[in-house]
Amino acid sequence: MKQADVVQAVLDSGLRGRGGAAFPTGIKWKTVLDQNTPQKYITCNADEGDSGTFADRMLMEGDPLSLIEGMTIAGLAVGATQGYIYLRCEYPHANQVLKEAIAAAYQARYLGADVMGSGRRFDLEVRLGAGAYICGEETSMLESLEGKRGEVRVRPPLPAIKGLFGQPTIVNNVITFASVPCILAKGAAFYRDYGVGKSRGTLPFQLAGNVKHGGLVERAFGLTLKELLYDYGGGSATGRPIRTVQVGGPLGAFIPASQFEVVAGYEELSAIGALLGHGGIVAFDDTVDMAKMARYAMEFCAIESCGKCTPCRIGSVRGVEVIDRIMAGVDTEHNLKLLEDLCETMLQGSLCGLGGMTPFPVTSALKHFSEDFRGRGARH
């Protein structure tokens, strides 16, 4: 296959970034292909830090060669000779398996100076993160890969134009790359025929939290949350009713049981103010205190903020304080208003998704479970 044909196949498959942003993969690849520079890079974001997610880890530990093949295809398709897997250091077993698999791929000449006798080079290595959630944000990840402190970059320029070491760079998630070999082997149409609306193909959903049968469910987009939670998950582990789920990691919205009929697709979840993200679903039963969950979202942001922009760095700290006052029953209505105003500022004013999305769990908790915020104080 010619380079442009590979990129076209990825585009035609409808594959979108599985890390959570859901940007069309083929468009990213085409942008890098179109850059006329001698050095380009392929980077894999394996800094899987979202709560309740483990699809990347499972894939790297269970079939790392599909990731290696996907990255190699990307390298050959856009003219990059070097790839990096940015792996979180909390995954020591994945690191071990990846290293063994990369060595095996070099031995079989799937990697190296002459990939499968094509005369073309592609080298691949693993780089370890140091435990920062923000390094899962693509520009922070690039900073970290360059050996710098993991701080968000201002976009534009996009990484596809000026990425790692200022060169055109593909940044994709583990599952995105690992889906490519199947697309090329079976054809773009085969993959595109799965799914619903603009969400094509399959997604490895991850069931976690208070469910009886936690685990990985790879299904075409289009089934409902209810099917995932009850047909697969078997309901809650405690046997109590599931009150809410948080979908898409610590920055994802809380979805109440009344909306469990929602179809799992990117646009379908957006329509109810939620997001699918990396496909992690964390279930909570009816003993959950949603004010505590909202506080946790702000606290998480305060701990993990890179500090570069004010709304995220300061806003999250103030957010914790305001929720503490609400939880103590101090001037509740005034503080609820203040919290909403703060969320608006963070949403509009943050440089990246960390500060920009922390309001999602907070405002969704406020919207669907306002009873957990009002009339507190002595009662709790």
Added chain:
Amino acid sequence: MSTIDIYVPRDSGALSLGAEEVAQAISAEAKKRNVDIRVIRNGSRGMYWLEPLVEVATAGGRVGYGPVTVKDVPQLFDAHFQTGGKHALSHGVVEEIPFLKSQQRLTFQRVGVIDPVSVQEYVANGG
């Protein structure tokens, strides 16, 4: 008799539930009983409530037992699990378990199936 393939995951989730100790116990018990087996360290099928899920290759498909602890290992041999024998921890043919059977595994088609670091198995399974 030919060598029997027994799969014990090396996935982090399975390891945190004792898969390493189970793999060692199975090897030791097989040696003691003079049963010819080969332990393959696969990934996880993603059914974490069954981990460590031990699978045995039989003519009728891979039969799964789980969650297996070190204590269960002698009993599994007593029940002839190495030929797919009945045991309280048996779940039958793994790929027939409804949770797995109803899935559409494209990206994860080989996860939990193959030895993750074997190029040969990767290629033989559609890679």
